[in-house]
Amino acid sequence: xxxxxxxxxxxxxxxxxxxxxxxxxxxxxxxxxxxxxxxxxxxxxxxxxxxxxxxxxxxxxxxxxxxxxxxxxxxxxxxxxxxxxxxxxxxxxxxxxxxxxxxxxxxxxxxxxxxxxxxxxxxxxxxxxxxxxxxxxxxxxxxxxxxxxxxxxxxxxxxxxxxxxxxxxxxxxxxxx
Numbered sequence: 001x002x003x004x005x006x007x008x009x010x011x012x013x014x015x016x017x018x019x020x021x022x023x024x025x026x027x028x029x030x031x032x033x034x035x036x037x038x039x040x041x042x043x044x045x046x047x048x049x050x051x052x053x054x055x056x057x058x059x060x061x062x063x064x065x066x067x068x069x070x071x072x073x074x075x076x077x078x079x080x081x082x083x084x085x086x087x088x089x090x091x092x093x094x095x096x097x098x099x100x101x102x103x104x105x106x107x108x109x110x111x112x113x114x115x116x117x118x119x120x121x122x123x124x125x126x127x128x129x130x131x132x133x134x135x136x137x138x139x140x141x142x143x144x145x146x147x148x149x150x151x152x153x154x155x156x157x158x159x160x161x162x163x164x165x166x167x168x169x170x171x172x173x174x175x176x177x
Contacts, residue, residue, distance in 0.1 A: 023145040027153045028137040031161040035169045039100040039123035039130040042172045046103045046121045048074035049092065055167040057160045062086040088112045092119070100125070107136065115144070132168065134161050 035042050045051045050069060053059050062084035070079040075097040083089040088111040096104035105119040117138030124131040136157060140148060 020142060020146045020149065023140065023148060025145075026137065026139050027144075027148070028135060029154050029157050029161065030133060030135040031158060031165055032131055032133040033162075033165040033169055034126070035130050035132055035172050036128065037130060037172045037175070038128060039125045039132075041175060042130050042132055042168065043100045043103065043121075043123050045168060045172055045175075047078075047094070047097055047099075049078050049080040049094070050074075051171075052080070055164060055171045057164040057167065058087060113143075132165060134165055136161075 045055060050073075053067075059065070065082055065084040065087060068081045070081070071077040071093070074094075076094050078094045079091060081089075081091045088109060090107070090109040090111075092108075093106045094103060095106050096102060100123055102123070103121040105121075107117045107119045109115045109117075115138065117136055120133075120135045120137075122133045122135075124133075136153070
């Protein structure tokens with residue numbers, strides 16, 4: 001009686017591991033918006049990590065968020081680290097910066113889980129406006145694959161990207177007035 005039950009449990013575990021292992025190895029989340037300001041204006045608000053407090057949707061999640069800045073004042077080499085009870089801890093490092101076109105960030109999470117992803121902002125001029133795209137992408141380890149069976153990265157961060165782009169729009173368009 002006990003052996004068939006153990007065999008059934010083992011078969012279920014093997015099936016679950018197989019399903020998890022066959023999940024895509026990478027993810028990408030992306031949102032875009034149009035901002036009624038030149039790309040250079042919007043770019044400046046992303047390229048300077050000190051300015052993120054004005055628009056990043058994660059800045060107001062934790063009232064006791066501790067921030068430190070290192071490296072370059074902005075652009076390639078600028079570093080922003082955070083520690084908070086609700087936000088965990090991590091670091092952003094700008095690894096590529098092309099004025100008015102691109103800001104690429106190495107995004108490292110330390111707590112509550114370890115992960116390294118890439119965040120990317122692209123800026124496309126459209127007359128006096130800009131189309132801004134915020135993307136995040138990376139590889140999924142076995143634990144992330146298992147988690148994504150129940151909730152996708154798009155569900156986890158997509159809404160925050162939308163909120164952040166709306167706040168970036170408000171801040172950037174307010175600078176032009």
